[in-house]
Amino acid sequence: MTRKSRRIVILVSSMGAGGAERVASTLANAWSERGDRVWIVPTFLADVPSAYPLHTNVSLVPLRVSKSGLFRAVRSLLKIHALRSLVRKLSPDVVVSFLTNVNALALIALRAERVPVIVSERVDPAARVELPWYYRAGRSMLYQFAAAMVAQTDTAARRLRAAIFRSPQTWVIGNPLPQSLHSSPTRADLIANEKQVVAMGRLAPQ
Secondary structure, eight states: OOOOOOEEEEEESOOSSSHHHHHHHHHHHHHHHTTOEEEEEEOSSSOOOOSSOOOTTEEEOOOOOOOTTOOHHHHHHHHHHHHHHHHHHHOOSEEEEESHHHHHHHHHHTTTSSSOEEEEOOSOGGGOOSOOHHHHHHHHHHGGGSSEEEESSHHHHHHHHHHSTTOOOEEEOOOOOOHHHHTOOOOOOOOTTOOOOOOOSOOOOO
């Protein structure tokens, strides 16, 4: 039986170097390779090329909103309108959103649309460093309108559910491994009787 291809929009703040951006590119490439139609929509109002390679069939479509001489509140309203118009034009089967500020934007813009929005949280709320209070308040009230929520660990999922009014169905999904890393022949070699230190991630308080 032939699998039906899906139309998927992925929302991210940008496609510069970062963990959420790497996950977005990995998922977009994998879904595109299996035959889905995928668009990545950065909501940051600047043309920044992707820091990660994208499949030739993945479309990078930034929001188009004038930035000159506009107050932040006005830009936010314009972004809501631009995102709603773009999603209507692309007519996806599902929207997958990354990071709280983008998730809030997506849920506000697409509240009246008949497209499921899956929100993805990349940080444990216990860190208390990732968001100002108004984003945390928005997350608490808006996430009830999501079709589903994705967290990276059981602990983060539990804390998120406790912080959200009428929490949506929640799934714990770890980061996917890009095919280039999965198939890499490179391995770390342990040298007998020598102490070694391996570090991963960025140096930031969290």
